[in-house]
Amino acid sequence: MSRARAVVLWLLFLAACLGSVAHTRFTADMSAFLPRSPTPQQQLLVDQLKEGALSRLLLIGIEGADGPTRARLSRDLATRLRASASFVAVRNGEAEALERDREILFRYRYLLSPAVTAERFGVAGLHAAIANSIDLLASPAGLMLKGLLPRDPTGEMLEVVSALDSGDSPASLDGVWASRDGQRAILMARTAAGGSATDAQEAAIADVRTAFAAAAAGVGDARIVLSGSPVFSVDARATIRAEVTRLSLISSVAIVSLLLLVYRSFTALGLGLLPVLSGALAGIAAVGAGFGNVHGLTVGFGTTLIGEAVDYSIYYFVQSGAATPDDCTWRQRFWPTIRLGVLTSVCGFASLLFSGFPGLAQLGLYSIAGLVVAAAVTRFVLPHLRPAGFRIRDLSALGTALRPVIRGLGRLRRAVLFLALAATAVLVVNRNDLWNPGLSGLSPVPQAAQDLDMKLRGDLGAPDLRYLVVVNAADRENALVASEAVALHLQPLVDAGVIAGFETPARFLPSQAAQRARQAALPDAATLTAALPVALAGLPLQPERLAPFLAEVEAARRLPLLTPETLAGSSLGLLVDSLLMERPAGWSALLPLRAVRAGSTLRDLDPQAIRSALAAAGQPGALFVDLLGESNRLYGAYLDEAVLLSLAGFAAIVILLAVALRSGRRLLRVLLPLVVTVLVVIAGLSLAGERLTLLHLVGMLLIVAVGSNYALFFAGDDAVVAPPTLASLLLANTATVVGFGALAFSPVSVLHALGVTVGPGAVLALVFSAILAGGRQP
């Protein structure tokens, strides 16, 4: 290729990449962790994480000061937040806030109470219900119920209210919710924005802090703590953003310093970085074009590319010495080895493309595009750009100095094989504790934040929404009708103690059909007036006392049906909203199930019992979902897939090398040090107490993919590596280790996992290659 054509093509390519990157959307939300092609159950998990009630729930704690001050701050903060458009509901346990709920429940009690049937309002039914209410007057609750008796002698309000109470309610201090130890006031706020709208959630969190600062002005020692999914996703994004900037900066500065130290020339540095920058640009453009967005984590992983792509220009400069663009020596002697190295790396990364874990797929595409472009720029463009007579400092002296070291290392051959055996033994002994069992191992949420969340949730008795029954229907009414059918078959499970209880949106928003049926079951005024004296026979209550009852039943018969609009703004509306979801294909109703408490732990539910209940309810479309199990299964699927992909990638690399090297012995010389490296690194991590996640597994693949670049240079039959080549390997390896090593210090667990595996792996791959090759030296 002529000089002009190569350079012009390269510039055009860069311009195209820049144009593409300018239109690329960068994200940093949890989408990198969610499956690309989910099952229906996983889809539900994804919906819950992205838009569900849990993803909108902000837990707020007020600490410091004294109890009454915290209660005042809680009220003040709640008032301010209720006025904010960022929140649809704010609850802090104030009695006044529940007043509206009580009004709605009382007004609509005859349409809400499942006890309302024609039998209950016949003579015998009325007698039994009223007798029960009179008995209740004798009980401690009587004081509260007495006032209601003339209006509600059948006790429908109690039927409805007892459904509202769902087990653990938060403790209360000075009229507002407080932690069990009373040292913290607690509020619950629901953001208007769903979990995937991170910007809006970030604004909502800022609103809370501003409102608290205004409320707490002048109260010196009160502070606010925040938790919940919105906080996690906002913090995770901020962490990933900060990390990506920090890591890129650290590894860039380190590599630039390294190159300057060795080259002592800004021209060489500038030229050396050109392939890296071209590669990074191409990588981002490729991911943007292939996925529609680029995740911050991808760019974070991408810092490793800086360290790897810079290798090619190092090889070129150091190995080609004073060669001119027309000199074919480097191209003939070294380029085939480097090309093979690039191809093995590409094989390794290519297997990631098939991952269902979007973060990994992006990493795969980014690295492939980046490496191929960096290598191509080194091979085809760099020779044309180097000024006439340019050469970097001769590093032969360094290479020559290294030769005896390599020879000395050769004596450690046995030691390496022994180390491999020891590592294998460690892995066999620790085999049961090697892996981190859950998706949490990938979570960017730090442990301290998870602990705070547990504490606040415990204080609130917030439901953990682990078990759900989900019914899908074309519209809301049918979703509610289906929920009612399911509820009818879940109730026997509650009575039998299989489950402790369940929620359903139809409890406070019955289907129109159910409401109409209840209205139809109520007798008209004449019938009820005639029935009452008979029903009251033997009871210490005169029919005249129940005149308000007659009026209320008559009103209920004509009451417009309860709609979502009726519930708007009440905490009942909030509850119903969180259990009813509009989806692209219709409506879903969620029925969270409560597990039976056994001591301090919750017993696992028997899925079979639930599934048979759903079948009996005639709702074959209803799903029983164990969200925790689902998220573990999701992680398990990622892990299984990662194992498969890593093995496939490894196999592809082996086949590629076998074809290229055309010699079993040389193939063995390349692979042996890499396999030993993987064993030693994993054993080392296990001994250091790291629990492996799928990112470590991917790291192992990358050790092979990246390490082969170094091993290949030692695999030649002459077994003598020229001094400049040795020097270039040392330099290139150091750059790669810096690139991956920087990730090891990241608090973001996925980045850390990759760095801590590949960083040491790259060093060991070079050292073990040298040692095992050194043994063959004369």
Add this chain to the structure above:
Amino acid sequence: MTKALALLVLLCLALPARAAWDIEQLMHDLARNKGGKVRFVEKKYIALLDRPLVSSGELGYFPPDRLEKRTLLPKPDVMVLDRDTLSIERGKQKLSLRLADQPQALAFVDSIRGTLAGDRPALERSYALYLTGSEERWTLSLLPSDPRIAALVTRITIGGSRDRVRSVEYLQADGDRAVMTIEPLETK
């Protein structure tokens, strides 16, 4: 320890201050009560109904925070007051209330539990206290000072002997009243 206590009691008996028996002394006696179970019969006189409702059962007090009222007749139900949570269980129905939201329950809690605990500050937070009678047969009247409670209960009258509560009467704002008489359980 026991000796010191005995000495203290002797000392108390010997002192002339013993004659000035007052609320302080009553509270002191009550506070020494180690709790336990008693039998109760409660009659509720409700204007709405033609005849009083009678219920009976066991009352248990476990200092300092736990009060249990187990009604056996006419229908079994259990009311447990533990710290600030009032739970009522009746057949399958369970109801759990936070006291801060319920002034009625608060009135109930502070009167009975405060009296049983001899916790004068807790009582005086919501009521004005009046004591009549003798140590052998005293009557403590609680008049609500908190208007929220006064809207429901106009007077609570507690009768007793030494460190034992014998009766509790609630006079409600609407004229209805409840009278609970308490006897030791026959066991022991």
